[in-house]
Amino acid sequence: MESEEQESLLPRRRPAPPDRFNAVFIVFYFLGIGSLLPWNFFITANKYFQYKLRNITLPWDDGYFKTDLQFNFESSITIASTVPNVLFNFITAILASRIPLKGRMVFSNVTVVVVFVITLALVKIDTDHWQAVFYSITLLSVVVLSAASSVYMASMFGLAGMFPIKYMQAIMSGQAVGGVFAALANILSISLSGSDERDSAFVFFTIATVTSLVSLVGYLTLYTNDFSKYYIYYQEEIEVSVPEETDDDAVVVRKENTVQNIPSDTRSPYRIVCKKIWLDSLGAGFVFFVSLTCFPALASAIVSTLDVSSVWKDQYFSAVVCFLLFNMGDWCGRATAGAIRWPNEHHRKKILIICAIRIVFIPLIMFCNILPRKNTLVIFDNDFCPLVFILTLGLTNGYFSTLCMMYGPKRVENRYAEYAGTFMSVSLTMGLAAGSLLGFLLIRIV
Structure with missing residues (x-):
């Protein structure tokens, strides 16, 4: 009832x-591309x-014994x-x-x-003679990059x-699109594997830097x-106005040399937002929890069932079936959500x-031909x-995550829209983190 009274006091907009020219839409x-493309390129440069x-x-050869730094690099990156x-x-x-959002x-x-x-x-x-220092600098870079990207993404969704x-x-x-771009770059790097890894990495990081700029x-x-x-x-303005007389329950807001008398709301904005969008945020978090459990940890460990050695089996299978297909499906799902909204x-x-x-995708992908495996049997041997x-995992990830992210912020008043976008980002990140950790564990017990 109180919210209805406040809504009736809103000035006509x-x-x-x-x-x-859809300039803002393009921006x-x-x-969106800039929020994930740099990180995707960072991971793509694993070689x-x-x-x-x-x-x-x-x-330098793919078949030699790995050093301790090489062996621990992927798990360290995940934690960092x-x-x-x-x-x-x-x-x-x-x-x-x-x-401020702009800051x-x-x-x-x-x-x-x-x-x-x-x-x-x-x-x-040349870091050959101080590899441990290079390893530490890289992990520190990942920590800083992840922290900055997290602030960027949460603020971006709020915007x-x-x-x-x-x-x-x-x-x-x-x-x-950033994910697809990185997957294609990965395939290109495989086809050019005879070239210097440093040259490929320099191109990757240059593109990432330019994209961020x-x-x-x-x-x-x-x-x-x-x-x-x-x-x-x-x-950025609080949109409720009352008569000139103020009392203890009013807050005076000054903006552009104008004064509005505004009823204060002592409740936390996140309590208000959570009450209205918790189902949407839970849905978004669960979508990414399932997807990150399966991808990339489990999906990238699937090996082609072809009997003979081939370029497809040894080099391109994971790059195409795991990374490219998932990201293409994710892109199509997100694009479709803009035109078809069901439910x-x-x-x-x-x-x-x-x-x-x-959640059914987790056992389905676990029982594909993941190698090596110790405790389970392969069911989908093709x-x-x-x-x-x-x-399908990519398609549903893109479609339903986009629906949740679109619907959530529109369930609250305009003045809480940024808080709603940020709240959705937190839920999404929690799903990503939980899924990544579960995938990390499942690949070791499969």
């Missing part, structure tokens, strides 16, 4: 100007890091990225009302660029929550565009049930089943 697409940490007394990712998502949510976006983006510039410099430096629903879909699709410039243009300024600045926003429980049913499972 002037119409939004048009998004000319949001690039923000480069293996080269940097190799036994320098032996020829997961912990700060979760931690800084929570910090961003807590400080969202204290640190968070710019600082985090600049930090990502600096990390990649340092990584680029290390590519060209998207201020805009019409299709702009959240643009960000989600952009993230998928383009994202930063794109974000700053939002403050020069009438359409985006309309939503950004309107959301619609009124069927929240139905969406949550469908998201929960996706190449077709993992192809279908991984493609």
